[in-house]
Amino acid sequence: MKFLVSFVIGLALGVGAALVGVYMGPLGAQNDDVPIKMDDSSLQLAFDGHLSGALVHLHSGLERLPQVPADLEALWNPAHRGNHALVHALTNDANEVVAYGVKFGAWSEQARVFPPAAIFESNWQVIAPELGSFFVAQRENYWPLMRAAIIPAAKDGEWRGNFIGDTTVGPRGTLEGEFIGASGVLRGQRGVASESIAAKALALASQHTTGTVTHTLTIVPDAIVEQSTDDAAPAASSPLLSER
Amino acid sequence: MMRIRYAKHRKNQLFRSLLAGFLLGLVGALIAGWFIAPVKHTYTPSVTRVTEAGRIETFRIQPAEDLLVSASTHPEGLADDLAVALPANRAEVPTDVRLYKVRNTEDKVIGLASRTTTPDADDWMLYFAARGAMYLSVEATTPTTIGRILGGSESLEDQVGTFELRRTGDGEDRRIEIETAIQRAAS
Numbered sequence: 001m002k003f004l005v006s007f008v009i010g011l012a013l014g015v016g017a018a019l020v021g022v023y024m025g026p027l028g029a030q031n032d033d034v035p036i037k038m039d040d041s042s043l044q045l046a047f048d049g050h051l052s053g054a055l056v057h058l059h060s061g062l063e064r065l066p067q068v069p070a071d072l073e074a075l076w077n078p079a080h081r082g083n084h085a086l087v088h089a090l091t092n093d094a095n096e097v098v099a100y101g102v103k104f105g106a107w108s109e110q111a112r113v114f115p116p117a118a119i120f121e122s123n124w125q126v127i128a129p130e131l132g133s134f135f136v137a138q139r140e141n142y143w144p145l146m147r148a149a150i151i152p153a154a155k156d157g158e159w160r161g162n163f164i165g166d167t168t169v170g171p172r173g174t175l176e177g178e179f180i181g182a183s184g185v186l187r188g189q190r191g192v193a194s195e196s197i198a199a200k201a202l203a204l205a206s207q208h209t210t211g212t213v214t215h216t217l218t219i220v221p222d223a224i225v226e227q228s229t230d231d232a233a234p235a236a237s238s239p240l241l242s243e244r
Numbered sequence: 245m246m247r248i249r250y251a252k253h254r255k256n257q258l259f260r261s262l263l264a265g266f267l268l269g270l271v272g273a274l275i276a277g278w279f280i281a282p283v284k285h286t287y288t289p290s291v292t293r294v295t296e297a298g299r300i301e302t303f304r305i306q307p308a309e310d311l312l313v314s315a316s317t318h319p320e321g322l323a324d325d326l327a328v329a330l331p332a333n334r335a336e337v338p339t340d341v342r343l344y345k346v347r348n349t350e351d352k353v354i355g356l357a358s359r360t361t362t363p364d365a366d367d368w369m370l371y372f373a374a375r376g377a378m379y380l381s382v383e384a385t386t387p388t389t390i391g392r393i394l395g396g397s398e399s400l401e402d403q404v405g406t407f408e409l410r411r412t413g414d415g416e417d418r419r420i421e422i423e424t425a426i427q428r429a430a431s
Binding site for chain 2: 002
């Protein structure tokens, strides 16, 4: 009996050591920094990244996060389990609202405990009234942010520090997301996209989050895609205007 | 002397069982962490048919029941409990954003939909956590609303085609039906 107890204690210590090693270890501590080559056709849009900074944040309630606004119905349907729906106002570098974005996403089945990867598959639908509209498909890894800021904030109530990093890790093999232009001067354009975070403070309370967390969504179109003869509408000829 | 040796022997065996448990726990936890996916999405089979126009899949929205949020730069006149004000944009272009639940032809909720509109643009995104998203852009609204499927994400990546949006009924019985025709994978 003593040996069984000793074995079980050892088992628990081993599991604990594995979890501590995963959390504290160097694996997955930072997403690879992929310098995104920008040019005059690129676009950078920023938004308030702490979750209560969104105009709308609906989710299924699995995470202990507030709904925004608080009186909106949660995504309780089984089909929406783990889903997140956000609406953000997107600003240029002069802090002017130049676009609105809807972000749908969910934690991915590719998420793993070892090596740690908090993979979140997300999709942006962005409308920029002066330019047009576009979509972004991306795979994000939030583990570096969770380890650096979110878990400490959850433990202690708040976190202060300096976290800067990319969240986009795919689907392109170059660790970038896909940009697909839809209308206006962006119609027919395709390219890469990347999202990054700069965080200095985060506080988590049951009904509200506060903090200094800025996300930046960057899109870089490839060359203008040739329009097929099947398309009814003519291709846009105006260049994508830089917001920088 | 024998008793001391026996006590030492038992201590060693206890330590070995502790060590065996520790190693098994450590390696087992890492192996489990590698192979076991902590997230599993519910997959609802899609109802599709294949025609000359492509692979047809139809989605339904019942606005009275399925509208989740109605956000606008001009929220006056929207239902108060679902209305969210969008901050004015630099160009002061009126913009609307709506989020819906989306159903299949068996009226089962299978995902989410979003619609963004300005006077010059009208786009939809259909999202299913187990499959990915589909990106739609409206081309014309009269006599019927038709548009292009520009692509998508995950298993819907590179799927392009066309769609038709039909509105039926009125009042509480209003329905939006989006019939998508996937014609090919994008080159």
